[in-house]
């Protein structure tokens with residue numbers, strides 16, 4: 449068997465066309481969707497992520513505003529910026545690039561964002577809504593993962609989905625979203641015993657750990673959908689958590705790294721920003 453590739457790059461380009469049309473629609477109503485991205489400090493990877501977000505916004509016609517703050521900015525000052533952006537009617541989405549410097553409390557910072565502008569979906573109000581099944585901003589990476597699974601044309605309902613990883617930004621929310629789509633969900637993590645025994649039962653396997661080659665073909669049920677969320681730098685190359693070549697022999701569908709989840713995460717941020725602007729316009 450040779451797995452079919454779920455091409456996140458192609459899918460996100462297609463979705464961006466739809467986003468562009470929605471931006472146009474908003475502009476005709478006199479609304480220019482705006483996204484503010486706050487970057488604190490000099491982390492080179494974060495700087496690249498922020499530049500990419502600016503580029504993505506430009507591509508679809510969203511106005512981006514980048515706020516750059518020094519590494520030693522007091523948390524109070526960051527919170528004041530957030531409050532200003534909360535009150536700014538030209539800004540529909542606010543994102544604080546993580547990680548923050550060690551003297552800042554990321555929870556306090558995320559809590560300061562107005563939930564109606566929380567396009568990253570990390571605010572406890574949005575997370576809580578996700579848990580109880582209410583409308584909310586879904587976090588971008590999990591939202592992109594669901595779209596990638598749907599791209600296979602296979603139903604999620606009734607499938608056994610196994611998620612490896614329980615972080616607040618990927619593992620937990622994607623498990624909740626799979627549950628919302630009526631999958632039977634198992635969450636595995638660093639303390640899980642007999643990981644392979646569990647993953648081999650998965651019709652849908654989402655791997656979000658951050659360890660290259662953690663999963664090879666022997667962990668995969670034949671024909672399964674495998675979503676590799678991991679991003680690891682190995683000898684100057686980006687690889688996922690899944691041994692791609694080996695997994696391809698067993699899986700039915702698989703996402704590549706790069707070109708799978710990554711581009712979808714970026715595109716879902718644009719989609720959430722448009723959603724925020726549309727909601728604001730609709731009152």
Ligand code: NAD
Pocket residue numbers: 589612613614615616617618619636637638639640643656657658659677678679680709710711713
């Ligand atoms: P994290 O470090 O917060 O969480 C990792 C999880 O893996 C933990 O819940 C831990 O319990 C689990 N884990 C660790 N070792 C394990 C093991 N041996 N077996 C089973 N579980 C184990 O990481 P995160 O923020 O969730 O990110 C995970 C990976 O996804 C990273 O490589 C990150 O770079 C990547 N990521 C990619 C995107 C994207 O857009 N493509 C977005 C977010 C994160």
